[in-house]
Amino acid sequence: GTYSGLQNIDHRSNIIATMPAEDKQSPWESDGPILISLVVSTDPENYENAEIIGDVQQRIVDWADASLVEMKNSTDDENLRVFSFSAFQYEQNANIGKEIGILTSLALLFLTVLLYIKFRSVRDTAYVIGLTILAIAATYGAAGIFRLTFNAAMNSIPILLLAIGVDYGIHVVTRIREVMQDIERNNPQGRTTLKDFDNELRLKAIRSGAVLTSAALVIAIFTDMVGFLSFRLSSQMFLVNFGTVIALGLFAIYVLSISLLPALMTALPSKALPLEKSGAMNETKLTNAIGQMAEHKPALVILVALVLSLPMAYGMSSLEVGFDTVDQFDDSLEVVQDFLMIAEEFQSSPTPLYVVLEGNILSAEGVLAYNIAIETLSNTEGVTGVPTGLWDTLESERGKNSVLDNLLSNLTTSEGFDQLEAYLLENSSGRDLVDLLLYTDGQQTIISFQANTLDWQATVDFEEALSESLEDASSSVEGTFSMELSGRALILAQISADVAISAITSTAIVAFTILFVLIVIQFVRTQSITQAVLRGGVIWIPLITVVMWVYGIMGLAGYQLNSQTVTIGALALGLGVDYAVHYVIRLEEEVEMHPQKTVAQWTSKTTATTGRAMLGAAISTAGGFAILNLSGLLPLRLFGQVFIVAISLAMVSSVTLLPTLYGPFLRHDAKQLLADETEQE
Template sequence: MKNPFDTLSEMSVDKPKTVIAVVVIGILALSSFAQYIVFDNSEDAFYPDNETTNLLYELENTYTVDVDLVRSIVRFEVGDLENEATWNLLANIESDMLTHTGDLENSKMIDYHYGLFGGSPNSGPASSVIFWQQIQDPISDTWSEAVETALMNVTMAEDVNLSSAISEAMIVMSTMPSTEYPDSDDLDNWNVGIPGEWQTRIDSGENNAEKIGILIGMVSSLTENRNETQNASIAPLQGQAMASLAPLSALQDIDLRSGMMGMFPAESRDNPWSEANIALVTLAIDTTPSVHNMELDTEVSPIISEMSVGLEESLQETHGNTITVFGFNRFAEEQSGNLGAEIGILTSASIVILGIILWRQFRSVRDTSIVIFLTLLAIGATYGVAGILKLEFNGAMNSIPILLLAIGVDYGLHVVLRYREELANLVSEGKETMADFSAEARAKAIKTGTMLTSAALVVAIFTDMVGFLSFRLSAQNFLVVFGTVIAVGLFFIYLLSITALPALLTILKPQKIAIVKSVKIEESKFSIWSGEQALNPMTIIIAALLISLPIGAGISQLEIGFDFRDQLDEEIPVVADFLVLSDDFAGQNTAPLYVVINTEVFSDTGRASYLEVMSVLDADTSISEQTGVWELLEL
């Protein structure tokens, strides 16, 4: 049966210019689609395609918001948190983050703040202390006594002066602290005082629960022993007072210190004021594509990354180089950029090495360049097809161009050497170099050599493609992508080896390379020795078994596992920051555990199921904190 690709090989020799034009135009057109390849260096790029992963994605898409937590990592000396200057620095940094415009061509960072922290986009040690002082700190309470006096005056007031007492009480109510989280003005105007004094009170867990409870009781009793007319006058005061006191009362039950401790390294949280040397200041940025007038998340990521870089430059210019800014969008962009640079470096190195090997065989820079150039074109076409299919690349894909280069060089080597062998077989008197042969003789040698090589390669190429395409049966998406891309690349390499390569050999002027040096047909010492050993099958079998024993022992000791850290380049500053968050701030980069309860949530049955699940989680010592809808409702 005739090889169906022989027709293409014949056409390449008969009409080389046409074939080259079609190949170049087609490859360039395909390669242009490589821009649509998605680079994903996140951990979930290696997740299997199964029900658990699908459930995870469903939960993330349903219950999570598109937000990037841009964190300023502030470094200082151990014990500096006991100094006023450090707290002023933390307050200034947080204020600067809130007011930083981050002017880009079409957007400003300040326009994309997301109220993630109780309606505010910011969270930091300074704002947390300010919030604690205005809500829970007994020493900072400058209002409860005046409110208590005003309420007592209303209670004691007679009908004649009741209206006046109510008016005065309503004015006093406006002095109660707001439950709004501190903004940039609060941070700029904060009087730090003596840190050691209020740090002691934070650690002791003191709050204003008792005072506020008394005030709520007084408000509730304002209408006792009053007539309907008086109660109607008192009702607005009660409403205003309870609207302010009820949230304050609820906030007394919240452990604000625990939330603050998450901003310091895990090892220092028992005594952060004297042991911590790093603090986190966080700003939530909305990454919803529609908010940025974009369609895809991948279009938003570089925008947020650029904003993060601009924020870091601004903070370092104002407060020094000890501050770095981390964001997951920046992490993804810079890690992806490093991946692209790494592919370029590795590919360049392999081109040099393979080029040397080819030159030793060809003794021709031109033929070496042709084979490598065509292989690179095949790789470009492969990446173009990957872009059309919108395949996701990750760190494991670094090996693809190198592997394809090695295979492409191998195929090109066979075609060129076979052509030279055919030419050598035509040696006649006076023909000492390749340039001495007529165009017809060279065309015949190219055609014959290409078709004979193609007959052998077509079997190898399709068995290899079937092998790599079998990866598509894997549940691991990165294996599916890897196998698909390699299979496509193998096909393009084979196609160019039997079309573009013979076309170029036909159209280019032959070089004056001696026939005896153009190809080595004689047997080497190793080939002679290995051929002799084939006559002693028992020796071969015993040698194979002896070699297999240490290999088998090594395989049995392999550890199967995956560590996302192995995919990261720690020399990239943003990656180093990621590792700081992972190592020093326990839980900062740890994904939450979701428990899905399939029941009617807001019902007695739903609440009972919820409490049962939470009791199981509470019993697990590896789970540090649980939260759910019922805790929020009770709050």
């Protein structure tokens, strides 16, 4: 009875399981540390006045800290440490919140200074920054209304919205100032500053600039929103919420940029800023060189793009998904250091892994299935410690419970198992013993074990091999039994796979949405399906090239797709189409105003005006994301670096490859306009 049950407990294995992994072969030579594990419930129902998991985590943290002080006082051992997963999550989340606040403040300061240098006006700088902050506040408010849960993937949202808001603001303000310069240039009245324009002309310039800019912005914002909302197709809720919040933020920024920003500029008088200092619009040697290249060296530009694409294609093929646990944490925190020590020294996962055994658990066949599952785990490379579950718990408790001891001693017949089942499922004392291990119908139990799950790829390989072994083991048991793996680390591995799928899905949806929108725009303009498809496709090619280059550089540099960089394809396309549409619309405007000129002249003028605004927007956006390099979290740093590359490539592609490819259509439009003018004469 009691004594035979105690003798069946493998005390040696339980003791060795507390030692570091490398000491288990020679336990007598171990010099520590020793790991003692306790299971603590995190169900709010088990705590008074605890409504959410955060309340429970706070209480566990307080209890663990108090216990550590008590143990140190009673043992005089200052090397004692207490680790709890509640403390780990609590402190990690608090640190992330603090860090994002600091990084957002730095980005806000940097962008404010950059905008002032660009605008040379405190008023216009305050308009753009203020409206962007208002849009961010509206985004968080809407997220709260829709009860969207914030997660680690959302850490970059404030900086992303700041950068894009400033980007849109630069386009709007710069274009309005350009229209005012054109008014004075075409009808000289001695107006030397922005303040010299009367209200009627200022209102005309603001309306014209806002309308001209909104065409490109609406395309960019629509495609961006479609891309981010495509994350709602993901099975991972953190990606669903992330995409929804970003879409809400972009919509808020767009609405404020084309409505409230022009309204503020209309309501309040402009600063007496000299026109020549309100924004450089003059052509330079560089803009002329870009124009000459677009007209006279298109083959060379295309050849260079193709040559650069070859190594990028190789880089794309080597790009991998990475969701390694160790990369998600800030190792400057003591609790994170404890976590890493446990994972490395003891080869343990931060939370247990589980085998979920389903079938008639409280039967002779159930005991056999349980033992086979334990044996399978014990024989699997990578499993550390001693797997434990229902029957181990019952054996360890029988020495303190005479009723249980008698029941376990009579498991030689089916009636004995029926009596044990009635005690464990219907008796309150019996239920308390197995509440966390046995489901209320007696058809499901869990076996907990530990394994090293820091490396994402190793976890995937481990899960595949063990799942196959468990499937074979369950088929060897008489009766209907199943053995499935579960656990937090395995869920993270599944997330990694879904991250890859979401990256491909979102990028593909955005890409083809952009192509469709570009074709529709060109059809409205040309009233020709053939011209619409050709023109839309030509504008689309540089955008896809940029995405390929971005992913290629990530692959060549050893970067991985994770919860942050998964969005880079959609973002690169969104910003790329913003730049491309701004640039193409301005090229077409130049052709309409000066059909007698050449591709080189149209390109040079467009680059000198719209290109400058694009450069300012690119610098501000890249600068905002450069702040992420100060983060203590590797995924955020990588996201900032990759986004800078994406913005730079989108900018360069728009002013070099795009006018080269679009040149024949510009000549066609100019020829048509000149023919129409000749007929009218």
